[in-house]
Amino acid sequence: DVVMTQSPLSLAVTLGQPASISCRSSQSLVYSDGNNYLHWFQQRPGQSPRRLLYMVSKRDSGVPDRFSGSGSGTDFTLKISRVEAEDVGIYYCMQGTHWPPDTFGQGTKLEIK
Amino acid sequence: QVQLTQSGPEVKKPGASVKVSCKASGYTFTDHGVTWVRQAPGQGLEWVGWTTAYNDNIKYSQKLQGRVTMTTDTSTSTAYMELRSLRSDDTAVYYCTRGGSPSEGYSYDYWGQGTLVTVSS
Numbered sequence: 001d002v003v004m005t006q007s008p009l010s011l012a013v014t015l016g017q018p019a020s021i022s023c024r025s026s027q028s029l030v031y032s033d034g035n036n037y038l039h040w041f042q043q044r045p046g047q048s049p050r051r052l053l054y055m056v057s058k059r060d061s062g063v064p065d066r067f068s069g070s071g072s073g074t075d076f077t078l079k080i081s082r083v084e085a086e087d088v089g090i091y092y093c094m095q096g097t098h099w100p101p102d103t104f105g106q107g108t109k110l111e112i113k
Numbered sequence: 114q115v116q117l118t119q120s121g122p123e124v125k126k127p128g129a130s131v132k133v134s135c136k137a138s139g140y141t142f143t144d145h146g147v148t149w150v151r152q153a154p155g156q157g158l159e160w161v162g163w164t165t166a167y168n169d170n171i172k173y174s175q176k177l178q179g180r181v182t183m184t185t186d187t188s189t190s191t192a193y194m195e196l197r198s199l200r201s202d203d204t205a206v207y208y209c210t211r212g213g214s215p216s217e218g219y220s221y222d223y224w225g226q227g228t229l230v231t232v233s234s
Binding site: 035054 | 148157159162172208216217218221222226227
């Protein structure tokens, strides 16, 4: 199975400041069609996860444009340009290129400093 | 609006079985696959398995193979996940999710509210 490694595992950010989460895969996530099947999910406290970004960088409906994703191959990044209080939660990357199974990163806990 | 409504919490003894349901509404059930994901207390997300809505192609986690069965009922737009021979480390919140479109990489665009399954003697 592909191992997904996120860093950091936790970060505390001042409101209005940027945040960045790295996600690395043990194998390239470039599929034969040229796409990277790498997705990001947010889990707010006490809630089900929700998808934020799919296919590396495409934002879901309703996701603020302060969230952005980038990367290809084995290195990916989720960036929040200006952290807001509602961004508190755990962020997971997930790969679907080498499926089954889909595999998730360990999660990165974002807190407000 | 799309909703995935799961059955309520369960408490089971080791060795027992549990069956969790996930009723879909707000979309054509047969247009999307269903993936089950679980989350042990305080832990991350773990893929349990996937099925087409017609239940004609199913993939299970190797870790759970032999103990898990996923089924669907297209007449009621409901997916089911049964786990047998329960152990304490099966204690988790079990989520059903809807597979997105091909352009979304089939990733999970909607999630159920989760069903807590507690395995305890």
